[in-house]
Amino acid sequence: MELTVNDLSVSIGNHAIVQDVALKVTNKQFVGLIGPNGCGKSTLLKSIYKIIKPAHGEVFLSGLDVLRSSPKVVSKQLGVVGQFNELSFDFTAAEMVMMGRTPHKGLLEADHAKDHEIVREALRKVNLESYAGRSYNSLSGGEKQRVILARALAQQPQFMILDEPTNHLDIKYQLQILQIVKQLNIGLLAALHDLTLAAKYCDYLYVMKKGQVYASGKPEEVLSKELIREVFEVECEIYRNPVTQDLGIAYFHM
Numbered sequence: 431m432e433l434t435v436n437d438l439s440v441s442i443g444n445h446a447i448v449q450d451v452a453l454k455v456t457n458k459q460f461v462g463l464i465g466p467n468g469c470g471k472s473t474l475l476k477s478i479y480k481i482i483k484p485a486h487g488e489v490f491l492s493g494l495d496v497l498r499s500s501p502k503v504v505s506k507q508l509g510v511v512g513q514f515n516e517l518s519f520d521f522t523a524a525e526m527v528m529m530g531r532t533p534h535k536g537l538l539e540a541d542h543a544k545d546h547e548i549v550r551e552a553l554r555k556v557n558l559e560s561y562a563g564r565s566y567n568s569l570s571g572g573e574k575q576r577v578i579l580a581r582a583l584a585q586q587p588q589f590m591i592l593d594e595p596t597n598h599l600d601i602k603y604q605l606q607i608l609q610i611v612k613q614l615n616i617g618l619l620a621a622l623h624d625l626t627l628a629a630k631y632c633d634y635l636y637v638m639k640k641g642q643v644y645a646s647g648k649p650e651e652v653l654s655k656e657l658i659r660e661v662f663e664v665e666c667e668i669y670r671n672p673v674t675q676d677l678g679i680a681y682f683h684m
């Protein structure tokens with residue numbers, strides 16, 4: 431399943447927050463969205479997953495016209511791991527994950543044995559199987575983040591959008607979560623702050639600055655010290671990690 435975004439602009443009040451963005455995630459690619467705080471990454475993602483209405487533009491998930499389709503139709507194909515997940519009601523972790531099954535059910539349809547099995551498997555994948563009965567509100571930030579990922583996994587989507595999915599996670603779970611989503615073998619679009627993790631896991635990057643796409647390409651093509659200076663206003667050197675051969679970034683104090 432491919433994601434195509436054309437000419438997408440979002441304004442809030444009189445402010446143009448996202449301007450004429452075009453991007454593409456081809457079949458089963460892991461595409462990263464990077465850029466400084468406030469450049470419009472979350473706003474762009476929210477407009478793709480229908481939380482914010484764009485001023486203009488098109489979003490297609492293969493043949494599905496996302497902006498003109500109902501949330502129920504879109505959520506059968508598209509899983510979302512958003513940034514903030516506080517709840518006023520107290521659900522258990524398993525109940526939260528079961529919500530991922532909603533798009534696949536009719537109105538008032540009960541949870542079937544198969545749904546429970548899918549929920550158990552999703553919690554197992556994020557190492558929270560024994561937390562099924564725990565109150566979601568009592569979980570740590572990192573545990574909540576993993577429950578929200580499990581909910582998206584239970585949805586069994588064909589495409590996933592993730593807004594800073596490694597937020598709150600220690601290094602073990604940052605690596606584990608990125609590995610889990612990569613192994614899903616579906617199209618992924620993720621806003622990421624850690625540039626070396628983005629370089630390690632993503633097939634392709636879009637760099638945003640002031641609401642626009644500033645550059646795009648494969649990580650090793652895009653992540654130059656010049657681009658990091660222009661976009662993030664930080665001096666650095668790019669190198670190959672001698673142990674892992676991954677792209678490394680050495681930042682210098684300003």
Ligand SMILES: Nc1ncnc2c1ncn2[C@@H]1O[C@H](COP(=O)(O)OP(=O)(O)OP(=O)(O)O)[C@@H](O)[C@H]1O
Pocket residue numbers: 442447465466467468469470471472473474
């Ligand atoms: N509802 C709103 N009202 C006013 N301004 C908003 C609103 N939502 C977002 N903005 C502004 O739009 C800009 C882009 O915000 P957005 O959250 O998309 O950035 P981001 O790139 O995801 O940032 P971060 O990396 O800090 O999460 C920011 O300046 C933000 O203050």
